[in-house]
Amino acid sequence: MAASEHPNGPARREPPPKRVRSRQERRDLWYPYILIAPTMITLVIVGLVPFTFAIFISFHEMTYLNMGGFAGVDNYSKLLGDSRFWHSLLISFIFVAIAVPIEFALGLVGALVLSQFVRLRSFVIPALFIPTMMAPIVVALAWKIMLAGSWGLLSYNVLERFGILDETSAFASPDLALFALIFVDIWEWTPFMTLAFFAGIQSLPANPYRAAVVDGANALQRFFRLTLPMMTPLFAVIGLLRLIDAFKVFDTIFLLTGGGPGTATESVSVLGYKLVFEFWEIGRASALAVVVWILFFIFCNVFYQIAQKKLKAF
Amino acid sequence: MRAAARRRRAFIYLALSLLYLVILLFPVYWMAMMMVKPADLMFVRPTEWAFSPTLSHFEYVVEHGFLGNLGTSLIVSIGSTLLVVVIGTPAAYAFARFKIWRRDDLFLFILATRMAPPVALAIPFYLIYAKLDILDTHLGLIVVYLTFNLSFYVWVLCSFCRDLPVELEEAALADGYSRAHVLYKIVLPLLRPGIVATSVLCFIFAWNEFLYAFLLGGRSVKTLPVAIPTLITGQGVLWGELAVVGVIAIVPVFIVVFYLQRHIIRGLTLGAVKG
Numbered sequence: 001m002a003a004s005e006h007p008n009g010p011a012r013r014e015p016p017p018k019r020v021r022s023r024q025e026r027r028d029l030w031y032p033y034i035l036i037a038p039t040m041i042t043l044v045i046v047g048l049v050p051f052t053f054a055i056f057i058s059f060h061e062m063t064y065l066n067m068g069g070f071a072g073v074d075n076y077s078k079l080l081g082d083s084r085f086w087h088s089l090l091i092s093f094i095f096v097a098i099a100v101p102i103e104f105a106l107g108l109v110g111a112l113v114l115s116q117f118v119r120l121r122s123f124v125i126p127a128l129f130i131p132t133m134m135a136p137i138v139v140a141l142a143w144k145i146m147l148a149g150s151w152g153l154l155s156y157n158v159l160e161r162f163g164i165l166d167e168t169s170a171f172a173s174p175d176l177a178l179f180a181l182i183f184v185d186i187w188e189w190t191p192f193m194t195l196a197f198f199a200g201i202q203s204l205p206a207n208p209y210r211a212a213v214v215d216g217a218n219a220l221q222r223f224f225r226l227t228l229p230m231m232t233p234l235f236a237v238i239g240l241l242r243l244i245d246a247f248k249v250f251d252t253i254f255l256l257t258g259g260g261p262g263t264a265t266e267s268v269s270v271l272g273y274k275l276v277f278e279f280w281e282i283g284r285a286s287a288l289a290v291v292v293w294i295l296f297f298i299f300c301n302v303f304y305q306i307a308q309k310k311l312k313a314f
Numbered sequence: 315m316r317a318a319a320r321r322r323r324a325f326i327y328l329a330l331s332l333l334y335l336v337i338l339l340f341p342v343y344w345m346a347m348m349m350v351k352p353a354d355l356m357f358v359r360p361t362e363w364a365f366s367p368t369l370s371h372f373e374y375v376v377e378h379g380f381l382g383n384l385g386t387s388l389i390v391s392i393g394s395t396l397l398v399v400v401i402g403t404p405a406a407y408a409f410a411r412f413k414i415w416r417r418d419d420l421f422l423f424i425l426a427t428r429m430a431p432p433v434a435l436a437i438p439f440y441l442i443y444a445k446l447d448i449l450d451t452h453l454g455l456i457v458v459y460l461t462f463n464l465s466f467y468v469w470v471l472c473s474f475c476r477d478l479p480v481e482l483e484e485a486a487l488a489d490g491y492s493r494a495h496v497l498y499k500i501v502l503p504l505l506r507p508g509i510v511a512t513s514v515l516c517f518i519f520a521w522n523e524f525l526y527a528f529l530l531g532g533r534s535v536k537t538l539p540v541a542i543p544t545l546i547t548g549q550g551v552l553w554g555e556l557a558v559v560g561v562i563a564i565v566p567v568f569i570v571v572f573y574l575q576r577h578i579i580r581g582l583t584l585g586a587v588k589g
Binding site: 027028031032034035036038040046047049050051053054057065110113117120124125126128129131132133136142143145153187191192195199200203234237241244247248250254255268269273276282285286288289292293296297299300301303307 | 331339345348404405411412420421426431433439442461468564568572582588
């Protein structure tokens with residue numbers, strides 16, 4: 001321990017006691033702000049400034065990278081009047097609404113199985129980290145190899161053999177592409193949900209369960225009366241976290257379908273990317289950025305309220 | 315009777331778990347196999363399961379300078395992680411220990427930068443970087459990675475800080491240690507496991523990051539994830555080379571993760587689970 005180097009602490013100087021105390025107190029008052037200052041300044045520069053800049057641009061005419069005159073709410077009315085924007089919101093919404101609940105349910109089942117069968121843990125848990133920590137772009141690559149073209153391992157050996165698809169890939173089919181992406185997302189994120197829920201179950205107190213067993217409660221009763229209520233705040237936090245991340249998904253869609261075929265898988269992120277780097281509609285893209293930001297700020301606030309009030313985690 | 319039933323149930327769960335493991339691991343295994351699969355056997359129908367391995371894909375990857383991308387990835391990820399640790403550690407400690415004016419609002423602001431949708435941030439960043447002429451530089455990527463990593467680091471490390479016993483610090487203060495001394499000699503050594511786990515996650519996030527690296531870097535500064543789509547060319551897709559680069563991009567991550575499993579859950583849930 002570091003303290004043992006100076007058993008009595010560094011020698012104290014002895015100036016007049018009264019003045020030193022007030023100075024010390026004043027310094028203590030400032031101390032936490034000195035500690036957080038570098039972080040807050042950095043975050044203002046890399047977070048708040050670009051955000052403000054995006055708002056600023058969104059009210060101006062833009063031709064490529066050059067800023068024109070003040071445009072009022074022109075960019076916003078164009079964006080909100082564009083059916084493509086609403087379509088992309090819908091795609092993102094469908095993606096999240098299907099993927100996240102399935103990941104949630106499967107993750108919970110997985111966590112319960114792991115908490116029941118101790119011996120599974122040693123080899124299942126390390127494997128669960130693989131999809132969770134892999135670069136999303138590599139996840140996309142692995143699934144491109146499995147499902148792409150008519151020659152992907154699964155497209156040929158499963159989809160075509162059972163007559164689901166013929167001579168094409170799941171990612172090129174307008175009906176299936178979105179669901180193929182959802183499937184990949186489920187593959188990628190269910191293990192994370194399992195790990196998080198399992199860790200949550202492990203940290204529950206043991207005494208209520210002992211009492212329940214003594215009182216003769218069966219496994220189902222214990223789950224619904226004990227596990228579920230005690231886990232609810234954690235469910236909310238992890239669910240919301242996953243929700244926010246799923247809404248942002250870009251890498252896998254970009255590599256697997258690029259938003260296509262047509263606009264069948266064009267999520268908000270992909271549309272934002274295309275607005276800038278394909279159509280060079282910087283003004284409208286900034287308006288999109290601001291709208292998305294507002295949505296996220298609402299999500300965030302809810303997340304924080306639940307996390308802090310219910311879970312007391314942060 | 316009941317013992318037999320229970321054993322049968324355990325067997326079913328074991329079988330299901332193994333099936334799930336196959337689903338989880340097979341795509342990764344199949345991709346890894348393609349590193350040594352000859353190009354002409356890659357996608358023949360029916361699928362070729364046995365083949366004589368080749369090293370040609372590795373040769374291509376080395377010859378075409380993909381090790382340079384590996385270097386870029388390392389520079390950017392390590393650079394941004396170090397910066398995050400230096401800037402963020404005092405703040406995490408301060409948020410855990412002291413009364414701060416409007417603490418909750420400030421903390422929410424930090425969270426908001428973590429939650430920010432990258433596309434929404436990339437647009438202003440692109441314009442600002444174009445003005446400052448730091449598009450396609452290491453510095454540019456290191457700075458932009460601060461947006462998600464610094465906030466993440468402060469948030470998670472703060473949860474680690476709260477687990478430290480405050481009594482040690484009080485005792486040291488009573489012994490006449492200065493505040494800075496307490497932070498340096500008492501808090502930092504105790505916090506080291508938390509710092510390691512959290513900064514490793516920051517490293518992995520930066521390492522895996524695609525969108526910013528793709529939009530704000532991309533030509534001379536190209537990280538491994540960005541190098542992957544470049545192998546999908548107009549002339550055809552270099553599957554074996556893709557597999558090699560993909561595996562190079564995930565192996566370092568796995569090695570680190572297996573050492574730090576428990577802490578990583580806590581980090582990934584932003585400290586909501588104590589792990």
